[in-house]
Structures are given as C-alpha cells and as structure tokens.
Amino acid sequence: MRLYLTEDANLRDSGFSSATQSLTVPRHRWYAVKEAFSPELVKHACNESNIEKGSTLFDPFSGSGTVCLSAAQNGFKAKATEVNPFLAFLGKTKLTTCTPDMFLKAYESVRLASDSDQVCELEKFSTFSSKSGRDKWLFPLKPLRAVMSGLASLEGNSSAESDLMKVALLGAVMDCCNAFKDGKCLRYKRNWAENESTRADFFDFLDHRVQMIKHDLSTDTLDASDCSIVEGDVRAQIKGLESQPFDLVLTSPPYLNSFDYSDVYRPELFLGGFVKNNDELMKLRLKTLRSHVQAKWEDPQESMFGHLYSDAFSAVTSRESSLWDRRLPLMIRAYFEDMSNLLTAVRAKSSSKCQFWIVVSTSAYAGVEIPVDLILAEMASSRGWLLKQVSVVRRLRSSSQHTLRGVSGCYDPVQLRESVVIVEADPKWNPEKGKSTLRKKGE
Numbered sequence: 001m002r003l004y005l006t007e008d009a010n011l012r013d014s015g016f017s018s019a020t021q022s023l024t025v026p027r028h029r030w031y032a033v034k035e036a037f038s039p040e041l042v043k044h045a046c047n048e049s050n051i052e053k054g055s056t057l058f059d060p061f062s063g064s065g066t067v068c069l070s071a072a073q074n075g076f077k078a079k080a081t082e083v084n085p086f087l088a089f090l091g092k093t094k095l096t097t098c099t100p101d102m103f104l105k106a107y108e109s110v111r112l113a114s115d116s117d118q119v120c121e122l123e124k125f126s127t128f129s130s131k132s133g134r135d136k137w138l139f140p141l142k143p144l145r146a147v148m149s150g151l152a153s154l155e156g157n158s159s160a161e162s163d164l165m166k167v168a169l170l171g172a173v174m175d176c177c178n179a180f181k182d183g184k185c186l187r188y189k190r191n192w193a194e195n196e197s198t199r200a201d202f203f204d205f206l207d208h209r210v211q212m213i214k215h216d217l218s219t220d221t222l223d224a225s226d227c228s229i230v231e232g233d234v235r236a237q238i239k240g241l242e243s244q245p246f247d248l249v250l251t252s253p254p255y256l257n258s259f260d261y262s263d264v265y266r267p268e269l270f271l272g273g274f275v276k277n278n279d280e281l282m283k284l285r286l287k288t289l290r291s292h293v294q295a296k297w298e299d300p301q302e303s304m305f306g307h308l309y310s311d312a313f314s315a316v317t318s319r320e321s322s323l324w325d326r327r328l329p330l331m332i333r334a335y336f337e338d339m340s341n342l343l344t345a346v347r348a349k350s351s352s353k354c355q356f357w358i359v360v361s362t363s364a365y366a367g368v369e370i371p372v373d374l375i376l377a378e379m380a381s382s383r384g385w386l387l388k389q390v391s392v393v394r395r396l397r398s399s400s401q402h403t404l405r406g407v408s409g410c411y412d413p414v415q416l417r418e419s420v421v422i423v424e425a426d427p428k429w430n431p432e433k434g435k436s437t438l439r440k441k442g443e
C-alpha cells in the first residue's frame with residue numbers, strides 16, 4: 001500500500017483548521033476556543049461526502065461543539081462526546097433555545113447580584129488572585145468577586161437562560177484574565193500588573209457578551225433537537241452511545257504534542273464549579289486521550305500500528321536519552337493504541353457509506369518526525385476503513401519542545417504540518433474477523 005500526501009486546493013490554507021472563522025459566526029462566537037476548527041470545514045465535509053440532509057454526524061472530540069452546532073445550523077443530526085466538563089457545557093449551551101426576553105431578564109438579576117463585593121472562596125486558591133500570596137495571579141480581585149457573586153446567583157437554576165448567563169460571565173472574567181491561552185500554557189500578558197482590568201471593565205465585557213448572545217438568539221433561531229453532546233471519555237462512552245449509525249465522522253483529536261488541554265482550562269473548570277479540587281482535576285486528566293505525560297495513565301498493551309509507526313517509534317527510542325521526558329515513547333504508543341481502538345469502535349457504529357475526516361498535526365520528538373496523519377491513514381486501512389486521501393491543510397513551524405530541550409542546534413528542526421485524513425467505510429469489513437490486511441480503496 002502506497003501512502004502519499006495530496007494538496008487539495010479546497011483544503012490547503014483554507015483556514016479550515018483554525019478557530020478564526022468561528023469568531024464571526026452566530027453562536028460559535030459566544031466563546032473563543034483556540035483549538036477549535038472552522039464551521040466551514042463541517043459544511044465542506046458534508047458537501048464532499050454527499051450526505052443527505054437529516055444524516056447523522058459524529059464528533060468524538062467535540063471541544064467547543066463546532067460539529068454539533070454546525071450540523072444543527074445546516075439541517076443534520078449530530079452526536080458528540082467531550083471529556084472536559086466546561087467544554088461539554090459550552091457546546092451544549094450553544095445548542096439551547098431561549099427567547100431574547102427571557103435571557104435579558106436573567107441578565108438583569110445576575111447583574112444585580114454581581115454588584116456585590118463579597119469575598120469569594122477562590123480568591124486564596126492557587127494563583128487565582130493577589131490574595132493567594134504569590135507573585136503572579138490570574139484575576140484582578142474585583143472582577144473575580146463580581147463573577148463569583150453572579151455565578152452564585154445562578155446556582156440550582158438549570159434553565160437555558162441561566163446556562164447562557166454562565167457562559168457570558170465566564171467569558172467576561174476571562175476577558176479580564178492577566179494571562180492568555182498559549183498552546184499548552186497560560187502566558188502572562190506584557191505589563192499585566194500595571195494594566196489589570198477593573199470592575200467597570202468586567203461589566204463592559206459582560207454587557208458586550210450579553211448583547212452578542214441576545215442578537216444571535218433573535219436572528220439565529222435554531223432547532224437542535226436532534227443534536228446532542230455527551231460529557232465523558234469517548235473511549236468509555238462509544239460502545240454504549242445511543243445514536244443512528246454515523247454517516248459522517250468529523251473530528252480533531254488532541255494532537256500528539258504533549259498538551260494537556262484540561263490544564264489550560266483550569267480557570268474555567270474551577271470558576272464554573274466543574275471541578276472542585278485538584279484531585280478531581282487529576283481524575284479528569286486521566287480520562288483524556290493519552291497524548292501527554294502530565295498524568296500517570298495505564299501503560300499501553302498493543303504495538304502493531306503499521307510500518308510507518310514502527311519506523312518512527314524505533315527512531316525515537318534510539319534517541320531516548322535526548323528526550324525531555326522518559327515516558328514519551330510510551331505516550332506515543334499509548335496515543336496510537338487509543339486512536340486504533342477508536343477507529344475500530346467508530347467503524348462498528350457507522351453506516352456503510354460513512355466517511356471519517358480526521359484533522360491532525362504531525363509531531364516530532366528529539367528531531368524525529370512522527371507522521372501522525374500517515375500513521376493514522378495506514379492504521380485505519382486495517383480497521384474497517386479505506387483510504388481516500390491525506391491532504392495537507394497547512395505547514396507549521398516546529399516548536400522548541402520538539403527539539404532537544406535545553407540543547408539548541410542538536411537536531412535540525414522538523415517542519416510539521418496539519419492534514420485532513422479522509423477514509424471511508426470498507427463495505428467488505430468483517431467485524432468478527434477483526435483486523436483485515438492493509439488495503440487502499442480500489443485494491
């Protein structure tokens with residue numbers, strides 16, 4: 001089987017793999033999520049795979065809920081899973097219906113409650129405010145107190161308008177945050193200490209967000225009754241997931257770049273009460289795909305993921321002493337084991353004409369390229385799928401974590417790329433027999 005990259009003009013440098021386009025699209029724009037892909041990609045995949053209106057889409061790694069929301073906005077059904085409870089909540093909330101009047105009424109009472117300057121529990125927690133006694137803190141005290149009072153007033157209220165207000169409040173306090181999300185970490189803004197947001201800034205941000213949500217509720221009436229997001233680990237959920245057979249699966253899994261997204265969402269997870277303490281955060285980390293070394297997950301058992309995997313894995317292990325963490329080879333193996341199981345489990349729930357689109361980037365460790373896109377394509381071909389194409393979306397520069405840590409110039413930087421891997425259901429696949437030989441469409 002020959003594997004090669006294509007440069008599909010519709011996908012290359014289209015902005016499909018970035019969140020930029022979402023910032024202007026109604027509902028998608030309610031909360032910026034950096035690792036989201038574009039709603040345009042969902043439309044493009046629906047067109048290209050020739051599915052009919054009413055067909056069912058699936059996204060195992062829902063993130064901010066782009067697939068479900070785009071499906072609802074374009075007349076499709078959809079199912080998704082997302083392990084991060086804040087992101088799952090965000091995705092669900094973007095699907096809710098509520099009249100603009102009900103929402104504004106909720107805003108009035110939350111606005112009153114937020115006026116309080118009451119001391120809140122989180123102000124001494126970790127690096128949340130100057131009261132923690134550390135030399136850096138994420139939130140100015142007044143906005144933190146205002147948001148916590150507003151959120152407290154919503155407690156015990158499970159209406160759509162209350163969920164919408166929670167999204168607006170969390171967005172407004174993150175607008176006041178002294179740090180911003182930058183890949184795997186929260187990076188402090190330049191001169192943050194001199195430029196901290198005030199209480200008035202917080203209310204301006206909140207008002208801006210409320211007006212945007214109100215506008216979209218009035219202009220984009222949505223029927224998302226056939227679209228839903230399940231909060232949880234897809235590896236545990238997929239077998240029992242109630243759904244029509246999937247007609248199109250479109251997803252972007254965590255990349256093999258050792259980012260633990262639950263860490264970057266620590267502020268929202270704690271502020272929103274989605275996790276109560278560090279033990280709960282650690283339990284959440286253990287439920288995420290094994291794409292990082294920040295949690296002590298179970299060791300992988302399998303290692304047969306095709307020739308491309310074997311070659312890359314041997315090359316990385318031969319440079320073991322140069323790796324910045326000795327568990328990286330195990331992480332690479334565990335990542336492909338998770339993706340292998342997913343490819344098989346998704347195939348079992350898919351219709352015979354289903355296409356599976358995977359947006360993913362390559363990685364590199366100790367100067368060795370891991371061609372994640374091609375490895376997944378090769379692996380899919382022995383797990384019930386036929387390869388259609390692996391198309392480059394954009395070329396990326398290699399980040400310093402991929403070269404040898406602390407020793408510059410040891411290995412040449414590796415140019416990374418983001419690609420879309422497109423496979424389609426193999427009609428001859430026999431789930432009883434398990435793995436077939438590697439095949440390409442038409443062979």
Ligand SMILES: C[S@@+](CC[C@H](N)C(=O)[O-])C[C@H]1O[C@@H](n2cnc3c(N)ncnc32)[C@H](O)[C@@H]1O
Nearest residue numbers: 036037061063064066082083084233234288289
């Ligand atoms: C690249 S992001 C997906 C972004 C999404 N396409 C969007 O448009 O917002 C990958 C997501 O996978 C989620 N994730 C990681 N491990 C998971 C698991 N075991 N089950 C379900 N979701 C998981 C992460 O929390 C993260 O939100």
